Every structure is written in C-alpha cells, then in structure tokens.
Amino acid sequence: MADEEGKPIPIHNSQFTINNSPDGDRFPLYTPPVYQDVHEAKREAIIIGAGPAGLFAALTLLEHGIKPIIYERGKEVSERKKDIALLNRNEGLNPESNYCFGEGGAGTFSDGKLFSRSKKRGNMQRVMEIFHYFGAPDTVLYEAHAHIGSDKLPTIIKRMRECILEHGGEIHFETCVRSLKAISGQPSAISRFPIILAIGHSAHDTYRMLAAEGVAMETKGFAMGVRAEHPQELINRLMYHLGKPHLTSPQGRNTPLEGEKEGVIKYLGNASYSLVTQVDGRGVYSFCMCPGGHIVPAGSAEGMCVVNGMSASHRNSPYANSGMVVQINPEDIPGDDPLRGLEYQEELERLAFEQSAISHQPSAAPAQRMRDFVEGRASKDLPACSYLPGIVPSRLDQWLPAGIGKRLQQGFRDFDKKYPGFLTNEAVIVGVESRSSSPVRIIRDPETxxxxxxxxxxxxxxxxxxxxxxxxxxxxxxxxxxxxxxxYE
Ligand SMILES: Cc1cc2nc3c(=O)[nH]c(=O)nc-3n(C[C@H](O)[C@H](O)[C@H](O)COP(=O)(O)OP(=O)(O)OC[C@H]3O[C@@H](n4cnc5c(N)ncnc54)[C@H](O)[C@@H]3O)c2cc1C
Incomplete structure (x- = not known):
C-alpha cells in the first residue's frame, strides 16, 4: 500500500497517528511497515501454518522483498467461524477447522492477550505496532497487559491476509502439509526453498510426520490441568479487595456492589488474577486467565476433550475463567520417545472424553465444583457455566492422574490462603486444560x-x-x- 510517491499508506490513518499536541498536531506513533511488491520476486519462502508465527513471518518476508507462500490446513477466518459455531452448538467437530486450526491459528478466537514474560527475544513492541497497524486498538501500544478480544481479532487477521495477497504473497487454505519432501518438490533437498515451520502445538499428526521424515525433536517440559471458572463478581471482590464474598445467600450470590465499589469495576474493568505456588517440587499456576470470558472446546480430534478460554474485547460475561495447570517435566513421563509428551496429553484428553461419554453427553466436558474437588466429594449438581456445549458432573478428584490432581487440590488451598474465598463451591473446574504449552521442541541452531x-x-x-x-x-x-x-543477501 503506497501513495503516488511510493510512500506507505497506513491501513488505519486515524489510528496510526495520535493527537497528543496542544496545537492539535498529529504525531506518528511508530514507523509503519513498508511491504514490497513480490509478485515477480525470485526469492521465495514457504510457510507452513498461518498462526501468529506464520503470519508475522510472511509480513516480515514482504518487508524484505521475499515472496511468502503459505500453506494452512484450516479455512479462512470467516469460514472457520461457521465451523466454530457448529462446534459450540454440539453439531460436530471439523478436525481441520476449529479453535486450533485455521487462519490466524490458535490465537484468532482467544482472549487476545498480548503480553509475554520473555522480553529477551527481540522487539515485542514491534509486534504490538504491527497488530495496531492492522487495526488493533491504540491500547495495545501502551497497556502493560494489552488485549484485543475474540470479536476483533478475526478482522485484524483478515486484513493481514489481504495485505499479503495484495503484495503478491500466496496463501493456500485447506492445504495440510503431509510431507516436507512433497512440498519442497525435491526429496533429497528440502532446502531448495527455505521452509518456515509454524505449525502450532496441536498438530500432532504433523509432529509424527516430521519424526518419520527424520526431523530432530526432543521432549520438553509442559503443563496440564483444568480450567477453573468463578462468578466474575466474586473475582472482582477478591482482587479489588471490595470485601469478603458472602457465599451463604440462598442463590449463592452476593448482593450487588454499590456506590464507590461499583465505580471501581466500572473504571478498572473486570478483574483478572495470576496465581502461582509450588507443590511437591512442581509449579502449579493459573494460565491464560480470561476475565469476563468463556470456556471453549479447544480440541482438534474426535474422541478427546480439551478446554481453553477466550473473551471478547469488552470482557463482560459474568464469568472469570483461567487454566489451572501443573508443570510436567520430561522425566515425569517414562520412555525416551521425543513425542511421548504428545501421547501423555492425548491419554488425558481421551480420559476426559470418556468421562463425559459415560454420562451419555459426549460433547459436554467433565466438571466438578472446586471445593468438592479439593475435599474429594461428588458434586450433586453444577453451577451455571459459560461452556456452551455443556458440562456434566464427574469425579475429577478420582480420575485425574495423582501427579496433577493432588497438586491442583493443594494449589487451590494455597490460592485460598492468598485470596480467602477463592476456594469455593461457587467455582467449577472443567477438564481438561491439556494444550497450554508444547510438549515437544524441534531442535534448531540457536543462532541461525x-x-x-x-x-x-x-x-x-x-x-x-x-x-x-x-x-x-x-x-x-x-x-x-x-x-x-x-x-538471501
Ligand atoms: C482458545 C485459546 C485461547 C488463547 N488465548 C491466548 C491469549 O489470550 N493470549 C496468548 O498470548 N495466547 C493465547 N492462546 C495461545 C496462542 O493462541 C498460541 O500461543 C499462538 O497462537 C501460537 O502461535 P503459532 O503461530 O506458533 O501457532 P498456532 O496459532 O497454533 O498456528 C499454527 C497454524 O498451523 C496450522 N497447521 C498445523 N499443521 C499444519 C500442516 N501440517 N499444514 C498446514 N498448516 C498446518 C494450523 O492450522 C494453525 O493455523 C490461546 C489459545 C487458544 C486455543
């Protein structure tokens, strides 16, 4: 996108500058990216996967005048939305188009939290600028815990795609790469074009293909557990210190906050939390907390139950959910197969599915009230929950592997010491949160x-x-x- 003099035209002029001068002058906030036309470029690179890694790689290649050719197994974002709607209505899972697979990757229908603990890897701010350039709100440029929301992300992703295509890049949707050798065109020389492999961590079949084709991998530490959901109002009271929640009312709900206290929430928004403790030598922590959000079905294969969380930009549902996970080290899983972590994940996901299936509700997720889980009791009933396919009572305290279940029980007790009222039967835990991080590392040279x-x-x-x-x-x-x-230099 350039004007007649070849100067770049920002996609969102109004957002790209900010009126922060008393004289009303508008100042640029950052240097906009300059994407080159690569229709005729001789330099090409293949990208497998159109998640955040693949899309940002493609945009960066365009800046360097290299043509990106993207293969994405899922559908473009508007078609993907339809498959996700079917999934939420219990009308079937499309294994190639779901919360994990499709344009924008796992990040598209997420909370869109844009912060990272790793500050050493490069210019994080540039990522924010690129998101902003494609339409993310100004807040992503300055908020410490910026987030976009699942209602806005699809449009941003679509604009990225349009930019890539307009400048001469290629995107092939519904094209699952099933062999590296096949796409490189030369069985003996994968390096004819460089290939950026950005497959995310849910493509278990692709990991297995890579192993079969001799790509070096190793097991790495990861984390698994459950998703916990509280009434958002309860979390607001705990985190903003608005008074201890009273959970004895017949409805199990607090009386509404009034006056100043209500104002706190109006101005600060629904509260989030970040909790961590150590139990028997392993970290137990909250992960991907979604204030005012929803729990979603994040599996990509039949016969498995996986949950995750998301929220819209206003974060205004009455529920607060978060992954509650336990660190798992490679030595916790016997064997030496580099892919054994995948198998461990799958085992737990199948187990969770079977628990719902025995209740004759295979699309629902197994769930237990939090205090019942900690005290080892069946839940007679379950509270309202944001998970659209539904939840069924289940003894997670009995069937979660002890290394996970026992540590979570202690973890919830520890969190309750910090925030009395956190451990409550008003909260429900839903199984299983198994895809919080990758159990595999594809070994690469740290420099190149x-x-x-x-x-x-x-x-x-x-x-x-x-x-x-x-x-x-x-x-x-x-x-x-x-x-x-x-x-290519
Ligand atoms: C519901 C949910 C909510 C989340 N919320 C947040 C959040 O708020 N903040 C945050 O930072 N992170 C969040 N995450 C995690 C985040 O989405 C991921 O960390 C991020 O998307 C990883 O980016 P990636 O590009 O490496 O992989 P992915 O986003 O997983 O993208 C990989 C892409 O590769 C494609 N692919 C895989 N195999 C093949 C193949 N063989 N051929 C062709 N294409 C293939 C997939 O279809 C997919 O589109 C969330 C994840 C989920 C599921």
Missing part, C-alpha cells in the same frame, strides 16, 4: 534458527517449542523471516 537435522527448515512459534502465546510466537516468526532474509 535452522533445524539441526534438516537444512532449509526453520521451525518457529509455539509448536517448535521456543514460544508460548501470541506475542512471543509472532516475534519468533519475525525472527525466522529475518534469518531467511540474511540467507
């Missing part, structure tokens, strides 16, 4: 980012095991594209 086993292959993003979350995955994609630009 090239696979140590497969020349020309650049594993990046969450699935490669070097990033976690939207921002760090996007940044890893940028870095991989920059390595390829160096290669």
């Amino acid at each position: 980012m090239e696979s140590v086993s497969t020349p020309g292959l650049y594993p990046c993003g969450e699935g490669a095991g070097y990033a976690g979350g939207i921002t760090s995955s996007a940044l890893d994609g940028i870095n991989a594209a920059c390595r390829i630009a160096v290669l």
